[in-house]
Amino acid sequence: MKAEALKGHLDSMILAVVGTGPAHGYAVIEQLRRRSGGVFDLPEGTVYPALHRLEAEGLLTSSWATASGRRRRVYKLTRRGRSALGERRGDWKLFSQAVEGVLA
Amino acid sequence: MKAEALKGHLDSMILAVVGTGPAHGYAVIEQLRRRSGGVFDLPEGTVYPALHRLEAEGLLTSSWATASGRRRRVYKLTRRGRSALGERRGDWKLFSQAVEGVLA
DNA sequence: CTTGACACCTCGGGACGCTAGGTATAGGGT
DNA sequence: ACCCTATACCTAGCGTCCCGAGGTGTCAAG
Numbered sequence: 001m002k003a004e005a006l007k008g009h010l011d012s013m014i015l016a017v018v019g020t021g022p023a024h025g026y027a028v029i030e031q032l033r034r035r036s037g038g039v040f041d042l043p044e045g046t047v048y049p050a051l052h053r054l055e056a057e058g059l060l061t062s063s064w065a066t067a068s069g070r071r072r073r074v075y076k077l078t079r080r081g082r083s084a085l086g087e088r089r090g091d092w093k094l095f096s097q098a099v100e101g102v103l104a
Numbered sequence: 105m106k107a108e109a110l111k112g113h114l115d116s117m118i119l120a121v122v123g124t125g126p127a128h129g130y131a132v133i134e135q136l137r138r139r140s141g142g143v144f145d146l147p148e149g150t151v152y153p154a155l156h157r158l159e160a161e162g163l164l165t166s167s168w169a170t171a172s173g174r175r176r177r178v179y180k181l182t183r184r185g186r187s188a189l190g191e192r193r194g195d196w197k198l199f200s201q202a203v204e205g206v207l208a
Numbered sequence: 209c210t211t212g213a214c215a216c217c218t219c220g221g222g223a224c225g226c227t228a229g230g231t232a233t234a235g236g237g238t
Numbered sequence: 239a240c241c242c243t244a245t246a247c248c249t250a251g252c253g254t255c256c257c258g259a260g261g262t263g264t265c266a267a268g
Contacts, residue, residue: 001195003225007111007255010225013206026246032206039202046225048248053224069233070246089207091105096200098143102117102136103193111224111255130215149257152217157255173264174215211268217261223254230248237242 006040010050012088013040015077018060019085024072025051051075059084110144114154116192117144119181122164123189128176129155155179163188 017023017031029047032040051073054060059081062073077085121127121135133151136144155177158164163185166177181189 001199002112003254005112005195005199007224008106008109009203013203016207024246026244035206035208036202037205039198040206043226044247045227045229045249049224052248068245071232072246091109092203092207094143095105095109096203098140099113099117099196099200101141102139102144103120103196104139106223114256128215147257148216149218149259150255153255156217172214175264176215209268211266213266214264216263219258219260221256221258223256225252225254227250227252229250232246234245235243238240 001039006042006046009092010042010046011054012085012092014047014050014054015059015081015085015088018075018077019082022074022076024065024074026072028075054081105143110146110150113196114146114150115158116189116196118151118154118158119163119185119189119192122179123181123186126178126180128169128178130176132179158185 013032014028017028017035020031023031025044025048028051029042029044032042032047051060051062055062055075058078060075061078062075065072065074117136118132121132121139124135127135129148129152132155133146133148136146136151155164155166159166159179163182164179165182166179169176169178
């Protein structure tokens with residue numbers, strides 16, 4: 001599968017993962033892999049900048065935490081993030097049905 | 105819906121449209137709009153370069169035709185294009201199920 | 209003779225995923 | 239002691255590709 005296929009959908013998926021419960025970057029990567037059935041095994045260079053982007057947009061907030069000697073930046077959804085997630089799910093439905101209509 | 109959502113999926117859709125029957129660029133744009141239920145109303149600056157890309161990759165071939173005084177470049181699938189279309193449909197299935205798994 | 213549909217083209221900007229490189233801690237194997 | 243793996247963070251730069259904007263030309267309707 002082409003790599004650029006992700007474009008524009010990664011943000012929605014990160015929102016969905018963090019929407020399930022606060023998570024730090026590394027955990028987001030693991031959840032993405034798990035929930036996609038192994039299809040999305042994303043490099044850090046893809047996910048971390050996306051997390052920063054979403055925080056800059058005000059859809060996520062972060063705070064530092066420490067677990068077993070390692071520092072983690074834990075993200076959670078803001079109110080705007082929660083509502084954006086709803087919209088993104090609708091967009092996905094629309095988009096995927098449209099693609100299916102063309103591909104069919 | 106974000107514009108970049110298309111990334112990586114446009115080529116597959118163009119292949120699918122031309123796979124239904126030879127078509128010129130403008131007609132491809134119309135078919136994309138029609139088959140997507142109006143969701144994909146793409147500008148020429150998006151579709152023409154994609155068509156050229158696909159021809160350069162050897163998935164499409166083109167020839168000039170004239171209809172009511174207007175010149176048209178008519179595209180059709182090559183054998184490799186036909187087989188690429190099959191793969192792309194499989195990729196889409198995989199991709200969309202993976203996204204659904206994450207978004208759910 | 210102007211407007212709009214048809215029909216083609218390309219340049220430049222912007223968005224963003226990924227490679228490659230960097231830092232640092234914890235734990236297990238040798 | 240040393241190394242490797244997993245965990246955990248970061249960023250610079252590259253490449254891809256969608257799109258806006260601009261350009262050319264035909265034909266029909268008003």
